[in-house]
Amino acid sequence: MKNLPQQNKCSQCVMAQFCLPLGLSPQEFIAIDQLVTEKVHLAKGEAIYHQGDTSQSIFSIRHGSFKTEISLADGRGQILGFHLPGEFLGLDGVGSKQYQTQAVALEPSEVCVMKFSQFEKFALDIPSLQTHIYHILNHEITNDQKHLLTLGSLSAEEKMACFFVNLSERRSQRGLNPTEFDLSMGREEIGSFLGIQIETVSRVLSKLSEARLIQIKQKHLKLLDLEALHKIAG
Amino acid sequence: MKNLPQQNKCSQCVMAQFCLPLGLSPQEFIAIDQLVTEKVHLAKGEAIYHQGDTSQSIFSIRHGSFKTEISLADGRGQILGFHLPGEFLGLDGVGSKQYQTQAVALEPSEVCVMKFSQFEKFALDIPSLQTHIYHILNHEITNDQKHLLTLGSLSAEEKMACFFVNLSERRSQRGLNPTEFDLSMGREEIGSFLGIQIETVSRVLSKLSEARLIQIKQKHLKLLDLEALHKIAG
DNA sequence: CGAGCGTTTGAAATCGGTCAACAGCAGTGG
DNA sequence: CCACTGCTGTTGACCGATTTCAAACGCTCG
Numbered sequence: 001m002k003n004l005p006q007q008n009k010c011s012q013c014v015m016a017q018f019c020l021p022l023g024l025s026p027q028e029f030i031a032i033d034q035l036v037t038e039k040v041h042l043a044k045g046e047a048i049y050h051q052g053d054t055s056q057s058i059f060s061i062r063h064g065s066f067k068t069e070i071s072l073a074d075g076r077g078q079i080l081g082f083h084l085p086g087e088f089l090g091l092d093g094v095g096s097k098q099y100q101t102q103a104v105a106l107e108p109s110e111v112c113v114m115k116f117s118q119f120e121k122f123a124l125d126i127p128s129l130q131t132h133i134y135h136i137l138n139h140e141i142t143n144d145q146k147h148l149l150t151l152g153s154l155s156a157e158e159k160m161a162c163f164f165v166n167l168s169e170r171r172s173q174r175g176l177n178p179t180e181f182d183l184s185m186g187r188e189e190i191g192s193f194l195g196i197q198i199e200t201v202s203r204v205l206s207k208l209s210e211a212r213l214i215q216i217k218q219k220h221l222k223l224l225d226l227e228a229l230h231k232i233a234g
Numbered sequence: 235m236k237n238l239p240q241q242n243k244c245s246q247c248v249m250a251q252f253c254l255p256l257g258l259s260p261q262e263f264i265a266i267d268q269l270v271t272e273k274v275h276l277a278k279g280e281a282i283y284h285q286g287d288t289s290q291s292i293f294s295i296r297h298g299s300f301k302t303e304i305s306l307a308d309g310r311g312q313i314l315g316f317h318l319p320g321e322f323l324g325l326d327g328v329g330s331k332q333y334q335t336q337a338v339a340l341e342p343s344e345v346c347v348m349k350f351s352q353f354e355k356f357a358l359d360i361p362s363l364q365t366h367i368y369h370i371l372n373h374e375i376t377n378d379q380k381h382l383l384t385l386g387s388l389s390a391e392e393k394m395a396c397f398f399v400n401l402s403e404r405r406s407q408r409g410l411n412p413t414e415f416d417l418s419m420g421r422e423e424i425g426s427f428l429g430i431q432i433e434t435v436s437r438v439l440s441k442l443s444e445a446r447l448i449q450i451k452q453k454h455l456k457l458l459d460l461e462a463l464h465k466i467a468g
Numbered sequence: 469c470g471a472g473c474g475t476t477t478g479a480a481a482t483c484g485g486t487c488a489a490c491a492g493c494a495g496t497g498g
Numbered sequence: 499c500c501a502c503t504g505c506t507g508t509t510g511a512c513c514g515a516t517t518t519c520a521a522a523c524g525c526t527c528g
Contacts, residue, residue: 070380072383094368094371095370095373137329141326142326142330145378148382152427153310156516198475199477206477390484420507421508431484439508452506
């Protein structure tokens with residue numbers, strides 16, 4: 001805590017390798033240090049933004065995890081994604097006036113706030129930053145599209161396997177243990193994400209446990225046979 | 235046909251109001267006329283790009299219609315969207331090396347080809363074009379997210395109603411008849427798009443017909459009660 | 469320890485899937 | 499012009515995965 005302002009600097013941040021482009025020059029890094037205008041802590045259950053909020057910022061996760069969801073007037077909702085440190089939130093507000101979704105912390109978390117207008121401004125001088133924005137948006141699009149395939153074409157068991165494999169891969173990319181970790185979301189949230197009921201989630205978990213592909217106790221998960229899960233996921 | 239090169243110019247194109255930003259200055263329009271490097275005609279069933287193709291261009295539909303789809307190794311696939319004139323294709327290739335999807339013409343069609351690098355270059359000088367890119371990408375993201383809600387949370391009947399309402403609205407925006415038109419896709423393709431089987435599509439269509447909400451004969455569709463469809467869609 | 473929530477498990481119901489037969493239309497070729 | 503063929507779409511009957519309903523279990527926390 002000896003130098004608080006330091007902590008706002010991307011150039012000093014261990015997560016920068018995940019949310020910023022690689023290969024920035026020292027000068028560029030200095031410019032980019034002005035990108036993050038704010039850091040925000042959120043308690044479990046708190047939302048960074050709600051469906052319909054005016055959108056000005058995007059957010060990168062420093063630690064913790066989030067769900068993004070979209071709601072229907074009648075109360076039904078769909079969880080669109082779970083998000084790990086280094087991933088971006090609020091992308092559905094880029095290029096539009098309002099967020100179409102909301103982002104809620106699944107545990108005590110912290111995000112870096114970047115005004116999108118700032119991002120655009122810096123991008124004019126730093127080509128790799130402009131490229132990076134497209135990369136981030138592309139990631140969002142292709143993710144959603146893969147999720148569409150999952151929801152539209154797979155069985156409950158295949159969906160769960162997909163979910164595990166995807167989580168495992170993303171954790172792996174971030175240097176987190178890819179085969180043993182605590183889930184930050186409940187069964188109901190997993191169900192919403194995969195378009196199945198909570199009881200089905202539970203049953204599939206039991207089935208996968210019996211088959212010794214996973215081991216799960218409460219939220220603590222061990223992936224015993226990634227290979228097999230991968231095969232089920234298709 | 236008296237002036238063929240003219241026809242490549244966006245400034246003369248009736249679709250420009252749908253694929254280009256509004257309020258361009260005459261000078262800007264002149265610059266933008268260099269955007270479209272090529273026009274391509276496609277027969278029914280032909281693909282503009284395939285999953286895995288190197289991505290350099292985005293496409294705007296001049297006439298006709300397309301489906302975009304993503305395929306699994308085992309042959310299963312998911313149709314991600316149906317696309318009308320004025321809409322863009324190939325957005326999942328922006329910011330990445332390869333297209334993750336393929337786009338196939340549902341009828342004889344024509345697209346304008348724009349190298350994305352050109353688009354970026356012009357965007358540096360024309361701020362509204364840069365904004366427009368974000369707008370287009372945003373549209374893609376929010377579309378996919380709404381589709382996720384549809385696939386994950388709605389019943390077969392609700393899905394079909396959604397499909398009709400969405401088609402109707404988009405046709406309306408483009409000055410096409412919103413309540414009576416020919417479908418360019420088959421039942422199987424509708425099923426894939428909505429994550430249901432072809433027989434279910436057929437049954438729901440019969441049910442909606444009996445209820446006098448629609449009238450359908452082969453591919454010719456009349457939406458008799460948009461209000462009610464909207465209510466079903468949620 | 470007890471309340472309350474989240475989760476698991478069982479049994480019954482249902483929606484949608486699968487299988488199968490058939491109808492309608494288009495295109496082919498005699 | 500009319501079988502013949504093939505493709506697409508419809509309909510029915512049955513089946514099965516998933517949902518729904520219900521009850522019990524087991525954490526967690528006051």
